[in-house]
Amino acid sequence: MEKPPHLLVVDDHAEIRQLLQRYLGDHGYRVTTAANGLEMRRLLADAAIDLIILDLMMPGDDGLTLCRKLRAGPHAALPVIMLTAMGEDTDRIIGLEMGADDYLAKPFNPRELLARVKAVLRRTGASQERPSGEIAERLCFLGWTLRPNARELVDPDRTLVPLSTAEFALLMALVTRPGRVLTRDQLLDLARGRDARAFDRAIDTLVSRLRRKLGDQSRDPQIIKTIRGDGYLFAPKVERCDA
Numbered sequence: 001m002e003k004p005p006h007l008l009v010v011d012d013h014a015e016i017r018q019l020l021q022r023y024l025g026d027h028g029y030r031v032t033t034a035a036n037g038l039e040m041r042r043l044l045a046d047a048a049i050d051l052i053i054l055d056l057m058m059p060g061d062d063g064l065t066l067c068r069k070l071r072a073g074p075h076a077a078l079p080v081i082m083l084t085a086m087g088e089d090t091d092r093i094i095g096l097e098m099g100a101d102d103y104l105a106k107p108f109n110p111r112e113l114l115a116r117v118k119a120v121l122r123r124t125g126a127s128q129e130r131p132s133g134e135i136a137e138r139l140c141f142l143g144w145t146l147r148p149n150a151r152e153l154v155d156p157d158r159t160l161v162p163l164s165t166a167e168f169a170l171l172m173a174l175v176t177r178p179g180r181v182l183t184r185d186q187l188l189d190l191a192r193g194r195d196a197r198a199f200d201r202a203i204d205t206l207v208s209r210l211r212r213k214l215g216d217q218s219r220d221p222q223i224i225k226t227i228r229g230d231g232y233l234f235a236p237k238v239e240r241c242d243a
Contacts, residue, residue, distance in 0.1 A: 140238070
């Protein structure tokens, strides 16, 4: 029997931890909770976690700091949904900049969080599937290698470059459509899914993060080009390079 996805809820409010553990548990998920970053790191070392629900405002290391540390460590690809009492677009953009895959403002309806969890896990699971004859095992461009099935990006020096779930999904959307102008709405649909709350700056933030990881110059990008008024275009030639 397949094990249910294991979710880690990190929030300093005991009532929220208990509510989400009960609600998400009733919908078939295995849920573990942590009150702070120290407990989160201990649990990540001891258990296989599939997704983190992370509160932004916490004493000690806040959610942004913890997310940034996650993206720089061995759990870089672990999906993160950020929770916050602040609902401004600016705060969402900062959360995405730090590497969150989705963002939900408090107070929220648990049903909406459940939908976000399902959407993020679906995108993560889809990226790990091996559809027969549809996606190459390796896609190459400018010395870079993208391995869709393993969800890995390798630079020209053969160094593994960690990608968040959203970064990987966006890169796949671009790499599999080279030379084609994609609008922000198209990229939101392709990379984040219709279940995510769409706002243009989310894609701009993800593109900026991808450019940095690809070493693409922000002033004059040659890999992910900005098509003013239209969207973005992946410029390099992409080839299948299956062994």
